[in-house]
Amino acid sequence: MSGHSKWSTIKRQKGATDAKRGNLFTKLGNSIAIAVHEGGGGDPDSNFKLRLVIEKARQANMPKENIQRSIDRGLGKGEAAALQSAIFEGFAPGGAAIIVETITDNTTRTGAELRNVFEKNGGHLASPGAVAYMFSRVGEIELAKTAHFDEVFEKAAAAGAEDVEETEDLFLVYTRPEDLHRVAQKLGGQGRMIYRPNKESIVTLPDTTKLENFVSVLHDLDDVQEVYVNV
Known part of the structure; x- marks a missing residue:
């Protein structure tokens, strides 16, 4: 499994900064609408893709009414049908x-x-x-650095993870796409689907x-x- 990655930290910091400059709520709203449209409905309990995006929206302090409006768009109650x-x-x-x-x-x-x-x-x-x-579609779970790498490594492996990477401020746990939901629940971290470089x-x-x-x-x-x- 992997060790420390400085560039992962740089990319994450840049993404966070850029998101603040851009129209973050609009982007999150579009992500929610697409998750509803492509992921199987407007219920986050049965639509894992939607649940992940809603968690991200809540972390960004997106108002509940904005989230619900985006879900409605994904259900065809607005212009979301044109989005892809x-x-x-x-x-x-x-x-x-x-x-x-x-x-x-x-x-x-x-x-x-x-x-x-x-x-x-x-x-x-x-x-x-x-x-x-050059990339693989994988699940990624963020974990706060509240333990040593070896301890996180052991817990992640036991939960069924494929890899663990340490950045300056958190641990990144990688899973097979089909295992993301299960491993995220076991580890208690926030998960998402990403493209990870093979090399x-x-x-x-x-x-x-x-x-x-x-x-x-x-x-x-x-x-x-x-x-x-x-x-």
């Missing part, structure tokens, strides 16, 4: 592989916006499949700065939900 999730792949400045998760009502427009950002920052969008094979590449310090700025610009786009980088 879309994945874009590309290469960042310095050559790092990137997967961008979006929710959009117009994939052509979103693709054009992303292409413009990639090209302006020294990267480029790639065709579907050019980058995806991390090395970037130089100047390229790291460019990459951080690039990811920040991507997060500022209204349609962008998550950005995953293989470094």
Whole structure:
């Protein structure tokens, strides 16, 4: 299993900062609507995907009425029927592989916006499949650092986790997609589905700065939900 990861901390900090600058509630609302539409209904007790997004929305202090309105949209009571999730792949400045998760009502427009950002920052969008094979779809559970790594490792392994990674401020536990709900319940952490690099590449310090700025610009786009980088 893995050890300490500084870049994971950097990516998490950048994502949190960028989310505060962007229209966070709009992005969360779209995520809720899509989770309802694609995940099997508006009841979080039976729709695990929806439950994860609602937990994230509550942590961001999203008002209950906003959450319910987003659920209603997902049930077809608003404009949510036009929304869809879309994945874009590309290469960042310095050559790092990137997967961008979006929710959009117009994939052509979103693709054009992303292409413009990639090209302006020294990267480029790639065709579907050019980058995806470098990542795996896994569950990720965040745990507060209230114990030593070895103790967390043992508990995670016993719960059925695949890997554990330590960042500067928390532990990240990784699971198979189908095990996320069960392991998260056993460990008592917040879970979500992510794209995790199969192998991390090395970037130089100047390229790291460019990459951080690039990811920040991507997060500022209204349609962008998550950005995953293989470094």
